[in-house]
Amino acid sequence: MLTAKSKAILCFIIFISFQSLAQTNLYFVTFTDKSDSEYSSKTPEEFLSPKAISRRQAHNIQIQEEDLPVNKNYLDSFTKTGIIIKGSSRWMNGVIVEMSEEVSELTRSKQFVKSVKYLQPAQTSLNQLKLSSPVSNIQRQSAFLSSSSSSIDYGFSLNQNAMIGVPSVHALGYSGKGKLIAVLDNGFLNANTLTFFTHLYQNEKILGTYDFVSRDQNVYDDGGHGVNVLSVLAGFEEGKIVGPAYDASFLLLRTENDFSETILEEYNWLMAAEYADSAGADIISSSLGYNTFDFTEQDHSYADLDGTSTIVTKAAETAFSKGMIVVNSAGNEGNKSWKYVTAPADGPSVIAVGAVNSDKKYVTFSSIGPSADGRIKPDLAAMGAGVYVGNPDNSYSSTNGTSFSCPLVAGLIACLWQARPYLSNKEISEALKKSASKGNDPDFQYGFGIPNFQKALTYSSPDTLKIAGLFPNPVSIPGNVKLIIENDLVGNDVEAELFDLTGKKIFAKTLSKAEKINQMVFPGDIQRGVYILVLNTNSANQVIKIILQ
Template sequence: SLHNSGLSGHNIKIGIMDTGFDTSHVAFARMRSENRILTTRNFLDGGNDVMGVPGGQRRHGTEVLSVIGGFDEGNLIGTAFGASFVLAKTESLTAEIQAEEDYWVAASEWMESLGVDIISSSLGYIDWYDTTQLNGHTAIITQAADIANQLGVVVVNCAGNEGGNIHWRKVVPPADGDSVIAVGAVNTDGFVSYFSSQGPTADGRIKPDFCALGEQDRVAASDNGGYGFDNGTSFAAPLLAGGIALLLEEHPLWRISDILANLKRASSITNHPNNAQGWGIPNFVNAINMEPYSPQRSLLIITPQPARDSVVFNMIFSSASTAILTVYDLSGAKVQEWDETATEPSTVIKVWDGRNRSNDKVASGIYICVFRVGDNNIRQKLAYFSR
């Protein structure tokens, strides 16, 4: 229904880290022709080649990418087939090692620096953790996911396929993060898959957050250039992440809290969440037609995006209050800051000439703008080009 209404994820940037990607597959022909593979990076081997040679290494990543971004009418249409993608190869098939977690962290930092809106990850690590550490702040990968979220990136991760593992059963990091949208698997009848990892977290929170189809998902097959079917929460996660891309395309000012709250309100067991399926299966048609969860709130709108030389900050105050607007570079250093006051609900406009607190022109790059008003910290990314 949302595709028929014209939504496809257009102008939404999605980062995916996985085993590699056969981007030559016909499922990605439209993506290639429209130059929507923005950039790639191989954290495993170095360089930018994420395809590698034909074989098993790139199978999983190819399937995951096809579920969210593929388009071959009559064979497969991904949930966000019109989105743009940043692809990272971080996962090895030969061994499960801690370096892979480090690659994931590095890839998430890289993706955030490029301005992705969503990270869709179908990876997770348990070999060097135990279930008592699933508290949302112990696992390194979970900490990295939470940082990305704080910087404005929606992080969607598979819940994991440990439901049948008597030694674990629980969600896999980073799905234990309180800001990470963890996705479990259901079959075509809507029943939870036996393998789908469950909650609660070690500190008692419900996980997963939602479920999506994770059995008999239609995928692009990298070994023969055709199509097939596969099972796992690895495919439930990109299905749902693509739906979130459609929400952001329709509602670009929605915050992560709006997305999460409205999906919970629009899901199949919204009033009775549990640790097998979270809030259930979201109805994105219902979610997209909802009002923001906190409609009376202050906002920060930055124009133009990207900005060249000068930037206009539109600070929308929902009530009389004082606020601080701060610009940070990606290292976290404070670049510029202003104090603003509104005596009534209003919009205060600030034009920035791109100079720092020492009155020097700043370099081109990605900056983080934080609008602090009352108890709210509103974050927006700014792409700035200096002449």
């Protein structure tokens, strides 16, 4: 008797035999709307995880129509006509489909179809059926991880960590715990059997996996690069390698096909970012970049690197708008004809990470800025030459590339966000850049420079006085500030009054039954300058000098 998997394989073979009669291609079809959707922004629990909803609520991010899944009726209309759906995108309101050129012409005429974009011949990315790798034989029991830098032996990974202040991070007890990081790469070959990842599986830190190339959940039989990246970010084998965020949780997502370089991979990245969003990820770490392809007509020009043009950059910017931080390698084009960062590192909100050597000097392979529209790129830099990594055969080696400076910064961000959980993604990014080694003098090689945890921690510290701390200060107008109320005053009414230096009252607000973290918005018509913020409760008062800019 045939098993379910045998039947699936048989059906697949029969399907291929029919498809071989006509050349099929992959297309991205965009829909006109999401009318009559079975989903609603009022019931987000039907399509977003509790963590994803919580992330939006924490930062006052509204659930919008673009968050809703694509219209099921439109999908059904396609499948009834024999069109094969390969994947869908909520944010771009479209689907990747396989169909013949003749069918594509008919598809364009459908009333609900906005556009049909040719991607490539289907046979170049034909999904191969893969048997799942055996489940790791690591027993699922809690693994002890030290949080004191004095007791952690970083081995040969010490230099790459020390450059950005990681030992002091760990000494303070921050190792990414509670943060969810989505790693997008070419796969994670044997990751579930490697000793430097034992802690991730023992402590159930891998919360999800998906292969967007082969369309299954197995990410463990492809991709040594992904293993290298993850080891820098979260490996833990004392005396050999320790990653900054070894106690974070992870989504392992394969978006890259080692055997080709096509625009389809940007759509894979898009769908992986949406997966990360739905799962509630805080950070996306992507050591990938796109500029030229196997099909030269798909190549990007430098002008496309303007932060708004490529699909992958649009995806990264949308991810940021949902409350995530996207950390991406700047690229290794610095000593090639291209020179500049690659997509999505050009995104205005993306933290593009360049590379320096152990002496903190720029290395020539690291892609430079500016973006096509003249912005500072890269944003930050970390060690990318002689980086110590773990390999899929359980060995270790030293390697080069912005692929490895990227996860160092992603791990640092996880630790800083653990220490400052009340900050938004924008505030975390600002704290890292403004406190970095070139925070006041950024350039097109280092960006804002090499980040440092202690300096970022100090920069992002609220003024801790007897009623509340205030962050940020200075404040951009119009803009939000956070009042972090002292624990014993939470639940009290707090009167906030803003005065100019002549004593004139400019603004007043009452925080009724103040919570621990409170948002306060200064109107946009207030002039820039130095002001005095006076806070009053029944039992205390406080004066804070504040700069509006």
